[in-house]
Amino acid sequence: MRNIRSNVAVFVVLATLFLQFTASSQVPQVPEINYEPVPGFLDLPAGMNFGEVSGIAVNSKSHIYVFHRGDHSLLEFDPDGKFVRALGDGLFENPHGLRIDEDDNIWTTDLATHLVLKLSPEGKVLMVLGKRGMAGEWLGTALEKLGYGGWTAPSNMPLFDQPSDIAFGADGSIFISDGYGNSRVMKFDKEGKFLTSWGVKGDKPGQFNLPHGIVVDSKGRVYVADRENKRIQIFDSKGGHLATWDQVGYPYGLALSPDQKLFVTDARAERVLVLDLEGKILGFLGKPGKSVGEFGWAHGIAVGPKNELYVTEVLNWRVQKFVPRKSGN
Secondary structure: OHHHHHHHHHHHHHHHHHHHHHHHHOOOOOOEOOEEEOOOOOEOOOOOOOOEEEEEEEOOOOOEEEEEEOOOOEEEEOOOOEEEEEEOOOOOOOEEEEEEOOOOOEEEEEOOOOEEEEEOOOOOEEEEEOEOOEEOOEHHHHHHHOOOOOOOOOOOOEOEOOEEEEEEOOOOOEEEEEOOOOOEEEEEOOOOOEEEEEOOEOOOOOOEOOEEEEEEOOOOOEEEEEHHHOEEEEEOOOOOEEEEEOOOOOEEEEEEOOOOOEEEEEOOOOEEEEEOOOOOEEEEEOOEOOOOOOEOOEEEEEEOOOOOEEEEEOOOOEEEEEEEOOOOO
């Protein structure tokens, strides 16, 4: 019996090593990118703390906006990391995605309220997409299910089910990854009029299993982090499928740099990948942990005008800043 147990233990160890080797062999061998962390960059006021940090964005003045699950969920910092203000208090319940458009308007997604909000740079609500607290696909259908007979509102007024992220086209069009519940992408014009949608839950091209992040490049191509399918899908602006990249681990957050490199957070491997727009992985940054330069559930990501990199962490309750390492360091 002792020999049997010993043999079983050896088999388990060998099987584990084999699975680890197989998994690691599927990860492309790429160099670490030449970035260095800037410890303690953001200066919070005394007594204020981050909660789980989900989103981050940088405006045209290089001010940094942080979206977190704690008191004063939306915070602004100046380019040197000094605290400026909190805004939007009372609007958010479970913050998720954060973007800033070319006019410095602030856009948020919230998993609990099922809302996408557009705020002015001063924090005033300018646009509401969805209905607070109501998850679904279309408002008319949802109200019918609740027994509201004779409802005359357009049945194609979109609802969301835990929307995850927002992106913008060159013409001001709005793309929303609708995300945890509906597994689709929604497109609106700049005035908030619904235009089209694509995607259902699945693993075929054009289908999604938790579309978690979304960006639009300078040519109008739409990149969607199809998280649980372990891939990024690329579409034209009308939802036509163009390509699939399946070498990116579990993509959570997406950000485009000024020179059109794609930065991707993978919260399972706890790293940031950098790709060109042909899908080639150029390098990586990070590893699991709590020290400076390590990640605990790397989630949101933003790239500043000088290619400075900001990464949010859900488990470590923080934001880290990285800058290109100076030559000779």
